Amino acid sequence: MPVTAAFDRPYDLASFSGAIAGIPVIAEPLQVRLKSRDFFWYSPLLKDALGDKQAELVVCPRDEADVVRVAAAAARFRVPITPRGGGTGNYGQAVPLAGGIVLDMTGLDAIERVEPGVIRVQAGAIMENIDTALRPAGWEQRMHPSTKRTATIGGFVAGGSGGIGSITYGGLRELGNVLAARIVTAEPEPRVLELRDADALAINHAYGTTGIITALEMPLAPLWPWLDLVVATDSFAQAVHLGYRAALADGIVKKLLTPLAWPVPGYFRHFKSEFPAGRSCLIAMIAEPSLASFKAVVAAEGGEITYCAPTPEGSGARPLYECTWNHTTLHALKVDRRITYLQALYPADRLEASVSEIATQFGEELEPHLEFIRFGGRVTASGLHLIHYSTPERLNEILALHEARGVSIANPHVFTLEDGTRHKRADADQLGFKHRVDPLGLLNPGKMRSFVPAGR
């Protein structure tokens, strides 16, 4: 791991601890170890690479002033900082590669203000709690991960790309989906910066390497009464075709369209009756007033609705979105520990043909799972197919075979920003921005591989 070695520098934790006296910390080894992990173990490769990585201390700021004190002390004593929200990421975003501290941001969870169409919220707020607070005013977040009940908004923006809602609003990187971010720089005298509009892209999906996010201004969507639906189909291709038609139907208000090939629905132990054995399906979230129109699509394409009920809210609820996106993989892993997954982006201009090629190329080794999304203003699909894992070589071969067919891969089996992107390089703006806000390279060191501190 040469990238880690570059950050394998001495730091003075004792002096750091003294400098932040009064700010809550966690030093108990098991707790520190738990807070040093996320869901990277979805990947057998990351499991090997990251299994032994951990911080020495967890620091739990209560407000932005605490974050500033932590950043100042860390800069002074050269202590690496790995910011962490709910720890629901899948790429080791929140795993410290070079020791130091994990900065647990969940104490900063206040909603600062709600205006029509806009919320200003602290980075550590749980996304479920945000939606609960918004609901009485008739608003909701535009999109959320399948881990909405435990993920923080800061973690989603820093480590995610999109999710439930992206079929309407596109991903987090689309202009307008993150209105502003407030960050603390990692310097002896930290600055607090407000990044607006295009400037806020500097912190999006940067794993916290480009500043410690303390607050976000996020756009809202008008709240709809959502329905969870399962449509059983005779084939995966039929589920894809049906979902694609619904995805393209701009008159239908929707939040989720997830085609799954059998046996994937069989992994959902808590949802047995909704998913008929042996059948592929489409999971959908449709606004109640659009139900009749969605049913017309289902009828025209020969699907069978086997489940339809309001999306449940609150503790104990089992919303169907917890069978989609990266939760699908989690359910499969609970049944078969040898399963892993990939993340592919299909070409919008030949979507169904491309999906069909991939779905038939690998036999039982690949179990197809799509998520319809908007990407760059066009409807397309992300593939989060399940893979029956054999060797690292074969896994990488599968990824390469996708790319050879024109399907982009965002590799979830690597832990650096560069290796994980479709373009295999750092965002140039983010790299440049990092020099301004983290000149010593203390923020989540090793994740932005191409960054080298100026003085070294």
Add this chain to the structure above:
Amino acid sequence: MPVTAAFDRPYDLASFSGAIAGIPVIAEPLQVRLKSRDFFWYSPLLKDALGDKQAELVVCPRDEADVVRVAAAAARFRVPITPRGGGTGNYGQAVPLAGGIVLDMTGLDAIERVEPGVIRVQAGAIMENIDTALRPAGWEQRMHPSTKRTATIGGFVAGGSGGIGSITYGGLRELGNVLAARIVTAEPEPRVLELRDADALAINHAYGTTGIITALEMPLAPLWPWLDLVVATDSFAQAVHLGYRAALADGIVKKLLTPLAWPVPGYFRHFKSEFPAGRSCLIAMIAEPSLASFKAVVAAEGGEITYCAPTPEGSGARPLYECTWNHTTLHALKVDRRITYLQALYPADRLEASVSEIATQFGEELEPHLEFIRFGGRVTASGLHLIHYSTPERLNEILALHEARGVSIANPHVFTLEDGTRHKRADADQLGFKHRVDPLGLLNPGKMRSFVPAGR
């Protein structure tokens, strides 16, 4: 006009009038003539073809029971019925080709009910009044024509295709954009039918030939505070590119994106200061919370915002949407009576190249005007270019040259449904449906050219 001749049959207006005694009528010749016209005179060809067409009587039903009585009497005495809303169409939709009566539907203007996301409203309600009634509850219509202040919802659905709002929701034909229609059949014993979802397509853009629409169930959009904007650009291509980027930006909530080539903005006499002389522009309606994101697109593309203010409401207001869609043509006609227009649909997969080809092919004869829309789930543009008219032959040549370049034409210089469509044929479902609801061919006779009553 052979198509008219087919309906040039004797009818007994005196007996019809006796049979509908008690229902208000207008017989005063000037009023009858005015109510027999719409905005067909945008087209010099339709001006010649339809200038002398008119009804003998205008009948003004007060409720659905009146409509049923009129339909029964008309069937009994073979009187042609041309339903009419606000008379804001441009293709002679409301012009009677075979005399008979104009059925003025504006008396049926009640809002029957508003539910979250859905309104049930009588066909003759003015669309401006519908939005005014919806606003306090936080809803608005998904789309409306530029004539919202005078158009009826029934006329829009029966004679229109889309408009302001179609950049988000697509056109009226998209599944989910008309939830249900209630119609009265033209038979001696009229039936009242409720058409839902896909079945409601039978009355969409059929000019009232497939039943007399008395009520509609329409989906609603959450109300946003809208801003009117003008962005001045250095070229038309720049306005198109900027508008296209905004159209594709799913994170920006928008209702209208209208690129106009200079000298088109020069025709807006009431809006001089907003439109700098000599410059092409983009007119936009953007939701207030998305303004900063839209400004970021404008800045990135080098446009200059010359006007930005809340979309005005109420009498005396001058919303910018009254410079767009078919209102653009109206403003131009007020300056130069030789101007006419066309309606083109550009291919989504090579939009900018295709627009550029057309914009440069005709020199000053064609002044470009686009409307960005979603069509079949894809962002594309409708062209409503202004044409400096010379001869019918040249006009038809211009249309043919569009089609030769792969740009579809919905010809606004013909008055039959078939000739006006991109496919030059009647909708097969509508044609079949007409046999069931208007077996005698009394509804707006001559407009569905391919219909021949079964008994003849």
